[in-house]
Amino acid sequence: MTGWWWDVAGLAIVAFAVVDEVRTTLAVASGPGPLTQLLTRLAWRLTRRPAVADSVPVRFVGGPGVLLVGATLVSWFTLLWVGWSLVFLGGGGAVVGSSSGVPASVWERFYFAGYNVATLGNGGYQPTGVGFQLATVAAALSGMLLITLGVSYLTSVISAVVGKRSFASQVTGFGSTGAEMAAGLASPGTAFPAVVSLSALSSTLTTTGQQHRAYPLLHAYRPRSPELGTAPAVAVLLDAVLVLSAAADPADRPPPGVRRSVLSSVQQYVTHAPAAGGEQAPPAPALDAAGAGRQGLAVDPARLAEQTADCAELRDELSRRITAASYDWPGASS
DSSP: OOOHHHHHHHHHHHHHHHHHHHHHHTOGGGOOOHHHHHHHHHHHHHHTSHHHHTSHHHHHHTOHHHHHHHHHHHHHHHHHHHHHHHHHTSSTTSEEETTTOOBOOHHHHHHHHHHHHTTOOOOSEEEOHHHHHHHHHHHHHHHHHHHHHHHHHHHHHHHHHHHHHHHHHHHHHHOSSHHHHHHHHOBTTBOHHHHHHHHHHHHHHHHHHHHHHHOGGGGGOOOSSGGGOHHHHHHHHHHHHHHHHTBSSGGGSOOHHHHHHHHHHHHHHHHHSOOTTOTTOOOOOOOOHHHHHHTTOOBOHHHHHHHHHHTHHHHHHHHHHHHHTTOOOTTTOO
16 A cells, blocks of 8 residues: 555645645745634534534533634544555655564554644654655644644634623623613713724724634534623624714814724725625614713714615625624614
C-alpha cells in the first residue's frame, strides 16, 4: 500500500486543513475557510430545531456554539492527522521501528503521524530518508501551528460572545422596546445624554457586526432569553433612534450624524447575520407615536411615520434575522 499518489493526496489534505485554519483564524477580513463555513451552516440549521438546541447533551456542554467550536478544532486536527498519515504511506520504508528497523504497518504509520501532529515527541518509530524526515518536522510544525491558532481562535470567539451579550444587556437595560429606550435616553431640552449613549452603542454594534463576519459560528451562541439576544437588541436600538429622531421638541433629537452612524451599524449587522429560517417572517411592526407618549416622550406622528418609512426595508430585513434566531420582535408578543 505504497506509491507517490499517497504523498500527493496527503499533502493536498494537509494544505486544505492549513489554509482553512489560517483563513478562519487570521484572515478575518475574508471570512472563514470553506470547511468552517460548511460546519457553520450545518450547525445553524440543526440548532434552529428546538429538539436539538434544547436537548440534554447540547445543554450539558454549554450550547451548540461550544459544540461547533469543538467540531471545528477536531476537524482541523483530523485532517492533519489523515493527511500526514497518507504522506507516510507513500514509501515502503518511510517509517520503521526505532529498535528493529522493520517497516511500520499501516496502523503504525497512522500512530506515528498522530503523535507527531499532536507534538508528543518521538516514540518507537522513526522516519527514513531525507524526504520523510523533513515531512516529520513539517508534521510537528503543523501541529504546533494548530495549537497556537486554536488557542487564539478560542480566545477571540469567547471575547466576541461576551461582547455581543454585553451589547444586548446594555441596550435592553434602557428598555425592552424602542419607545422605552428612547424615553430612557431622552432628557428635556438637550440631546447630549442620548448622543453619548447612542454613539457608544453604535460603535459596539459595528464591532459585533464585524465579529459576526469573521466568526460566523457566533450565530450558534444564541441565548434562550431574548434580553440577551443580539438581533432583538439591534431592533430596540434602531427603533429608539427612529423615535428620538421624531421627538416633538427638536432639542431632544440626536444629530443626523449619530442617526446615520446607528443606521450604518445596524446595516452591517443585518448584512452578516444569517437569515436562513426567517424567509417567512412578518414585516416589522409599525412604530406608534402613542406608544412613545405613554413612556413620557412627545413624538411628532408625521415625522415618526416618515422616519419609519425611510427604514422600512432595513427593519423588515432585521425582522427576518430575528425570526431566524427564533425570537419575536421586541414588544410584538406582549
